[in-house]
Every structure is written in C-alpha cells, then in structure tokens.
Amino acid sequence: xxxxxxxxxxxxxxxxxxxxxxxxxxxxxxxxxxxxxxxxxxxxxxxxxxxxxxxxxxxxxxxxxxxxxxxxxxxxxxxxxxxxxxxxxxxxxxxxxxxxxxxxxxxxxxxxxxxxxxxxxxxxxxxxxxxxxxxxxxxxxxxxxxxxxxxxxxxxxxxxxxxxxxxxxxxxxxxxxxxxxxxxxxxxxxxxxxxxxxxxxxxxxxxxxxxxxxxxxxxxxxxxxxxxxxxxxxxxxxxxxxxxxxxxxxxxxxxxxxxxxxxxxxxxxxxxxxxxxxxxx
Amino acid sequence: xxxxxxxxxxxxxxxxxxxxxxxxxxxxxxxxxxxxxxxxxxxxxxxxxxxxxxxxxxxxxxxxxxxxxxxxxxxxxxxxxxxxxxxxxxxxxxxxxxxxxxxxxxxxxxxxxxxxxxxxxxxxxxxxxxxxxxxxxxxxxxxxxxxxxxxxxxxxxxxxxxxxxxxxxxxxxxxxxxxxxxxxxxxxxxxxxxxxxxxxxxxxxxxxxxxxxxxxxxxxxxxxxxxxxxxxxxxxxxxxxxxxxxxxxxxxxxxxxx
Numbered sequence: 001x002x003x004x005x006x007x008x009x010x011x012x013x014x015x016x017x018x019x020x021x022x023x024x025x026x027x028x029x030x031x032x033x034x035x036x037x038x039x040x041x042x043x044x045x046x047x048x049x050x051x052x053x054x055x056x057x058x059x060x061x062x063x064x065x066x067x068x069x070x071x072x073x074x075x076x077x078x079x080x081x082x083x084x085x086x087x088x089x090x091x092x093x094x095x096x097x098x099x100x101x102x103x104x105x106x107x108x109x110x111x112x113x114x115x116x117x118x119x120x121x122x123x124x125x126x127x128x129x130x131x132x133x134x135x136x137x138x139x140x141x142x143x144x145x146x147x148x149x150x151x152x153x154x155x156x157x158x159x160x161x162x163x164x165x166x167x168x169x170x171x172x173x174x175x176x177x178x179x180x181x182x183x184x185x186x187x188x189x190x191x192x193x194x195x196x197x198x199x200x201x202x203x204x205x206x207x208x209x210x211x212x213x214x215x216x217x218x219x220x221x222x223x224x225x226x227x228x229x230x231x232x233x234x235x236x237x238x239x240x241x242x243x244x245x246x247x248x249x250x251x252x253x254x255x256x257x258x259x260x261x262x263x264x265x266x267x268x269x270x271x272x273x274x275x276x277x278x279x280x281x
Numbered sequence: 282x283x284x285x286x287x288x289x290x291x292x293x294x295x296x297x298x299x300x301x302x303x304x305x306x307x308x309x310x311x312x313x314x315x316x317x318x319x320x321x322x323x324x325x326x327x328x329x330x331x332x333x334x335x336x337x338x339x340x341x342x343x344x345x346x347x348x349x350x351x352x353x354x355x356x357x358x359x360x361x362x363x364x365x366x367x368x369x370x371x372x373x374x375x376x377x378x379x380x381x382x383x384x385x386x387x388x389x390x391x392x393x394x395x396x397x398x399x400x401x402x403x404x405x406x407x408x409x410x411x412x413x414x415x416x417x418x419x420x421x422x423x424x425x426x427x428x429x430x431x432x433x434x435x436x437x438x439x440x441x442x443x444x445x446x447x448x449x450x451x452x453x454x455x456x457x458x459x460x461x462x463x464x465x466x467x468x469x470x471x472x473x474x475x476x477x478x479x480x481x482x483x484x485x486x487x488x489x490x491x492x493x494x495x496x497x498x499x500x501x502x503x504x505x506x507x508x509x510x511x512x513x514x515x516x517x518x519x520x521x522x523x524x525x526x527x528x529x530x531x532x533x534x535x536x537x538x539x
Contacts, residue, residue: 181368183364183365183366183368184368184370186338186362186364187362187364187368188385189338190336190338190360190361190362191381191382191385191386191434192385192386193385197385201370201381201384201385202370205370205372205373206370206372208372
C-alpha cells in the first residue's frame with residue numbers, strides 16, 4: 001500500500017481499513033446526524049397526523065361539509081366496506097395491470113426507438129419535428145380516437161398510458177445517448193470498436209442513470225395515463241371508481257379511491273427506487 | 282528504426298458550411314522508433330488534427346503518413362490514444378477497463394493477453410485495485426490505468442493528447458514522471474501534443490514546433506539531457522536554454538500574426 005501512495009503524494013479517496021477509534025468530536029457528529037434523521041421522520045409523521053386530525057375535527061364539527069369533504073373516518077369506513085365487498089381487489093388489479101403493462105411497453109418501445117434514432121442520424125433529423133409536436137400535444141385529446149381504434153376499456157387505457165409515457169422516454173433517452181462524450185467514442189473507435197460495440201459497451205451503460213430517471217418519471221406518467229384512460233371509457237379500475245363516485249355524489253368513494261391509488265403509485269415508485277439502489281451497487 | 286513515423290507533406294482541409302479551412306499545410310516531420318516526440322504550437326493550430334490523422338481517424342487531403350514504412354489506412358490498429366481526461370468507464374472495474382480493448386477485439390479469452398494485463402497491473406502498482414471502480418482511485422492512478430488500457434492493445438505508436446492537462450500541477454509533475462517511465466520501460470514510440478513547453482521539454486527526445494494554422498513545421502529540436510526523468514530534466518542546466526529556443530520560435534510567429 002505504501003508503495004502506491006508514495007509516487008503521488010496525495011491521499012487516496014478510500015480507506016482499506018475501517019477506522020475503529022473515533023474521537024469525541026466524531027461521535028458528536030454522528031449523534032447529530034442521527035438526531036437530524038429522527039427529527040425529519042418525526043416531522044413527516046407529525047404533519048400527516050396533524051392534517052388528518054384537523055380534517056377529522058373540522059368535518060366532525062361540520063366546519064367543512066363532510067358530504068363534500070369527506071373525513072378520515074368516513075374514508076376508512078369506505079375502504080373497509082370496499083374490502084368487505086371484495087370487488088375493490090378487481091378494480092385495483094385492473095388499474096395496476098393497465099399501468100404496469102403501459103409502463104413496460106412504453107419504456108421498452110421508447111428505448112428501442114431511441115436506439116434506432118441514435119443509430120441513424122438521418123432518421124433523427126427527420127423525426128425531430130414529429131417528436132416535438134407529439135411531445136407538446138396533450139395526449140388526452142387523442143382519447144376519443146383511441147376508443148374507436150382499439151375499443152374501450154382495458155386496451156384503450158393501456159394505449160393512453162403508452163402514448164403519455166413513450167414520447168418523453170424517447171426524447172430523454174435519445175438525449176442521453178447523443179450527449180455521450182465524443183472523446184469516449186473516439187477512444188472506442190481507436191480500439192476498432194464496431195458501431196454495435198460502441199452502443200453496447202459505451203452508449204447504453206453510459207445512459208443508465210438517465211434510464212433510471214426515465215423510469216421514475218414514467219411511474220408517475222403511467223398512472224396519469226391509466227386514470228385518464230379510465231375516465232374516458234372504462235367499466236373497472238380506480239379511475240372508473242373515482243368517476244363513478246363523482247356521478248353518484250359519493251365523495252367518500254372518490255377519496256378512498258384516491259388513497260388506494262396513491263398507495264399503489266407509491267409502491268411502484270418504491271420498487272423503481274429499489275432497482276436504482278441495486279444498480280448503484 | 283530511423284523515421285518510424287513519417288509525415289510527408291501532409292495537408293488537411295476541414296469542410297464547414299461557410300468555407301474550407303486548411304488545418305494542416307505541407308507538414309513534414311519524422312519520429313524515430315522508441316523516441317518520445319512532442320508537438321508544440323500556438324493553441325488552435327491543429328495539433329489534435331495531427332493526432333487524428335496519425336490515428337487514421339482522418340485521411341489526409343494530400344500527402345501521406347507512414348508508420349514503420351506502411352501507409353496509415355483506416356482501422357489498422359497501430360496506434361493507441363491517450364486523451365486529456367482518462368475516460369475510464371465508471372461502470373466497469375479497473376480490470377474490466379483495461380481489458381476493454383481485448384473485449385472489443387474478441388481477444389479477452391486469450392490467456393497470454395490476460396497474463397499480460399495482470400503483469401502490467403502488478404508492475405505498476407495497480408493489482409490490488411483491479412476490482413475497484415475508477416471513482417475510488419486518485420487522478421494520477423486513473424491516468425495510469427488509462428495508459429495501461431492503451432498499452433494492452435500493443436500499439437506501435439502512442440498518441441498523447443495533452444494527457445495531463447486535467448490534473449493539478451503537483452499531480453501533473455508526478456504523473457508525468459510516471460507515464461514517461463512506463464512508456465520508456467515498455468519501449469514505445471510516443472507522440473505528445475501539448476501547449477506546455479516545459480512539459481514537452483521534460484518528456485521528449487525531439488520537439489516539433491508548429492506554426493499557427495494552417496500548421497506546418499517551423500523547427501525541429503532534438504534534445505539531449507543529462508537528467509533521465511522528466512523531473513530531473515527540469516533541473517538540467519540545458520533546460521532553460523532549450524526553453525528559450527522553443528519560446529522564441531513560437532513567439533516570433535505570434536508577433537508576426539498580431
């Protein structure tokens with residue numbers, strides 16, 4: 001080890017041995033870090049409890065109309081009855097299936113298209129105005145057409161989901177592919193790498209951080225697609241339940257569906273985060 | 282071998298939308314085998330173009346470039362490139378980085394080559410770090426890994442494009458020594474471009490001074506020092522004299538143009 005340190009006279013950024021004896025100051029520093037972390041978690045829970053409590057109290061004393069604003073206890077009751085009815089699993093399952101299928105199709109298809117556009121500069125130039133317009137077009141405007149093209153319900157929702165995610169996937173990934181350092185490409189070329197090798201050994205691994213952030217964006221976007229798709233036409237799913245609750249003036253049902261929706265979306269985001277941490281290791 | 286690398290009245294034009302720019306004009310120089318040569322010139326004079334031409338990544342508009350009496354064509358594996366930054370791939374370990382070239386050329390199963398990789402790592406104090414990621418290494422070590430990565434493909438000629446300019450001064454002096462040592466020990470012919478005269482002086486056996494764009498040879502200075510390493514050469518009494526020669530040669534030009 002000493003031999004390695006010698007010719008450079010600089011401290012290596014890593015330690016091979018873990019330090020055992022800590023100074024008093026270090027212990028204090030660690031303690032402060034821990035305290036800060038506990039405080040943040042506490043505040044997060046506190047705010048949630050405060051909001052729920054305030055909401056419950058205001059509804060209970062009818063400061064706000066519980067019919068329109070619902071209340072935590074009514075939402076819990078509603079969720080309990082939904083679970084007892086059993087149908088809620090079907091609605092959640094359908095929404096989840098639509099989202100996951102849309103998410104996977106959009107991500108894979110978007111990545112493939114981005115690779116093809118990276119490969120051919122001409123295709124990239126030709127497609128640019130189309131991508132720009134597709135990106136700025138509110139995809140929900142295509143809703144009625146989608147129903148006629150693929151039928152209402154499950155498939156229409158998946159298509160909506162894909163449409164919403166795919167354009168941003170293509171644009172972000174293509175951007176990541178083309179912004180790869182030119183010198184790195186030159187390096188690969190000087191080793192006589194083929195274009196396919198440059199893609200596989202440089203462009204793709206280099207774009208992994210961007211890919212992960214696309215995944216994170218797509219979690220949110222695919223749920224937008226699903227709920228929008230279900231609003232437009234569906235007979236099942238959480239978006240359908242929200243719409244149904246609205247038309248029946250059952251706002252407890254609307255609130256309950258929203259809560260379940262956020263649990264599912266949060267869970268999906270959590271999985272992507274887990275994937276990212278795995279990748280980092 | 283005399284005149285291992287030869288530029289015979291090489292010219293190169295860049296095409297842009299508005300005009301044609303001549304980057305290199307009638308450039309003639311040569312480098313002997315196992316010699317360390319440097320190209321110095323005013324910034325923007327086309328030094329990097331010269332390296333790209335030598336690497337076969339660009340084709341001369343007129344004239345020819347010979348390496349070991351063979352004309353440089355596209356993709357013929359004679360040169361290794363070192364850049365301003367080390368360009369190690371962060372997602373690969375040190376070992377995977379230095380065997381990148383072997384992998385590309387599908388030689389990564391060749392036990393001889395792998396043994397060579399191990400030998401180089403051991404020789405240059407990197408063996409213990411073979412499973413680390415580049416970000417866990419210091420700047421100087423990273424540059425050494427980059428050099429070994431280049432050496433793995435056994436280039437006949439090494440091209441160094443200001444390979445130390447991204448390092449801080451102290452590291453730079455030390456890495457300079459280090460890289461010089463490796464190149465000499467592996468008996469490689471090297472061509473460095475730099476706008477740092479003292480760096481070029483401390484490393485080279487021959488210095489080629491270029492004019493501003495379009496680049497042509499202004500002066501070729503063969504150096505001989507008593508000192509053996511770049512650091513010792515900097516202390517050599519001849520160093521200052523050479524520095525002045527080259528500085529004059531460079532600044533004459535600048536005065537003319539301004």
